[in-house]
Amino acid sequence: MSLLDAQIWNQRLFHGEWLPATQSMPVTEVATGEVLGQLGCATADDVAQSAISAKQAQQAWAALPYQERAAVFERAAQLLTEHQPEIIDWLVRESGSIQLKAGFETHISLQILKHCSALPASEQGSILPTQTGKISLAKRVPLGVIGVISPFNFPLYLALRAVAPALALGNAVVLKPDERTAVCSGFAIARIFELAGLPKGLLHVVPGGADVGEALTLDPNIASIQFTGSTQVGRIIGANAGKTLKKVSLELGGKNSLIILPDADLELAAQNVAWGAFLHSGQICMTSGKILVHKSLYETLKQRLIEKVKNFVVGNPTDPNVNLGPLINAKQSQRVQQLVNAAVTHGATLEIGGKADGVFFQPTVLSGVTADNPIFSEEIFGPVAVLIPFSSDAEAVELANMGDYGLSAGIISSNVAHAMQIGAQLKVGLLHINDQTVNDETVNPFGGFGASGNGTRIGGLANLDEFTQWQWMTIQTQAPNYPF
Structure with missing residues (x-):
């Protein structure tokens, strides 16, 4: 069975199910210009509806037993393994990757899914020192809905490195892949999680241009933005996210x-x-x-x-x-x-x-x-x-x-x-x-200084900081007797 049969995604968006889009654009092979299908393009209204749906689905997902969430990622890893040749072909044709690079990208994407299958069972917080008779806890809790804006160059990996840990840690995700590589960086991820049994409404894929990205950054139902792309665009996203006090992770350019x-x-x-x-x-x-x-x-x-x-x-x-x-x-x-x-x-x-x-x-x-x-x-x-x-x-x-x-x-x-x-x-x-500059092993905290980012990190241990927030909770057998 083909993972990415055009009849499934042609002129559609993914909202936990494949729904018709109101507008579309051709999907082309970079090297030849051959049309590979018609990409459904989202609007700002689509983003708003996705954010509402994702917010509604997120709490039930976070409340599931950790074994059930982990099982989704185990199945997703199996599906990526089974469909690896097809995904490599899409990376080659849609993003212009040579086969060596496409194979490597698929391999590290598989590693992400395997690592994320362990995240639901990872340590969820700490017990803090406090007075006798009182319990003080620092808990990691999901942020809510994560908006992911991913680039064209390592399309599958750079989308999945945010989508997978965000979901594994109890969040919902609205993903805006670059419209030039939306099949291999958006719809491939949607299909894998759909077949893996991810509950409906938790993952939305909304390809589009700058207007769709802007809608993500301004939407009040989205708690955080994870963006990988140019420094110029990153500055705009950071400014927009600040208007609604979103958490924002900017992985930007380099020289x-x-x-x-x-x-x-x-x-x-x-x-x-x-x-x-x-x-x-x-x-x-x-x-x-x-x-x-x-x-x-x-x-x-x-x-x-x-x-x-x-x-x-x-x-x-x-x-x-x-x-x-x-x-x-x-x-x-x-x-x-x-x-x-x-x-x-x-x-x-x-x-x-x-x-x-x-x-x-x-x-x-x-x-x-x-x-x-x-x-x-x-x-x-x-x-x-x-x-x-x-x-x-x-x-x-x-x-x-x-x-x-x-x-x-x-x-x-x-x-x-x-x-x-x-x-x-x-x-x-x-x-x-004793190595050149292009390196990433999926378990390392990834990020730069200065104009290369805003000081955040993604990957490995950093995923816990990126996709959860701390909640302090104290427990006592009875309320204190205060002097007034």
């Missing part, structure tokens, strides 16, 4: 530094640079956006990287030989073209690549980039390696810490102690000694 120290193994360094800069055509918030290379290795490493890029195959990701698939659309490809052109105008050297072809962009290496070049500080979201030389540890730290972002950093060195000394000076939420 991440990969530092190559002089004692690094050159081939390992080149492999890490290529992976960190070009995985999923650079469309990852953790992409290695600034490659800081010690001047003693700079020219040699540059040539090794160029040789690797020459062997890359760019094309339709349904071909297993392709290394780089398309960008999400032609508009993004043109934006990358403009950034590369501006970088060259400001003194960078274009070593290879640098040309857009519809939704595809040639893998590109820029050298000689200085701190006053616009591409030094701007997030690219395209397949561009920006090479920057440095001559001392202090200069590497200064260059890495320049700018507003503080998400991820990597350091490659044969001297771990030296690398750790440098790492301790970097203002980032994710730090990797």
Whole structure:
């Protein structure tokens, strides 16, 4: 049985059941433009009705025995395992992922479901010290309805990493996936939980544009927003959420530094640079956006990287030989073209690549980039390696810490102690000694500093803080006798 037969979701929204949408748009394969179906698009009214329905369903869900909630996630994990090939195919066609990346994304999404099956049975609070004859408890209780706004680049994983723990901890969810990847990041999740037996009304999937996202952030029945996306949009969401005093988690952009120290193994360094800069055509918030290379290795490493890029195959990701698939659309490809052109105008050297072809962009290496070049500080979201030389540890730290972002950093060195000394000076939420910058293992608290987020974390132990709130409760055998 197909999980995502178009007859199920075509021109529909998911509200615990599949209901007709009042408007729709084509679902297209990124690489070819082929129409794969018609996506039902939500309105602000749909969001309001979903929020009311979710709020009504949430209390009964939270009150269920923890074994029953856990069983839903056990079945969901089994369903994702059974339908993995179909979901991988959707990730390849709808989001432009190469098959290697799509397979990895499905694997870590499965890990999330497995981890979340244990959350209903996790510790729910603490006993606090108090006076004799009195019990003092700090309890974790669900927030209520969580609004999730997810991006296009790791569509299944970045939606599920919020949806699954939120549900497992007793909340309801209204999910707005990016409309460009709404099948693999929204309807796939809806189908899995529907078949797994999640009670109706707890999960709603409402694809749409900015108006739908704005409705989520302003709705009084939604207690919290978990957003993953650009810093520019994150600022708007944070401001809107503040109007109704919502809790808000913003996982935003990055301009991440990969530092190559002089004692690094050159081939390992080149492999890490290529992976960190070009995985999923650079469309990852953790992409290695600034490659800081010690001047003693700079020219040699540059040539090794160029040789690797020459062997890359760019094309339709349904071909297993392709290394780089398309960008999400032609508009993004043109934006990358403009950034590369501006970088060259400001003194960078274009070593290879640098040309857009519809939704595809040639893998590109820029050298000689200085701190006053616009591409030094701007997030690219395209397949561009920006090479920057440095001559001392202090200069590497200064260059890495320049700018507003503080998400991820990597350091490659044969001297771990030296690398750790440098790492301790970097203002980032994710730090990797002897690895590139693109890393996430589902059990780690994920988030950045500065313009990369608002200080919240998601994943692992952080999920308890993100999707529950504390309630203090005291119990006494009889009420106190107060003096008035």
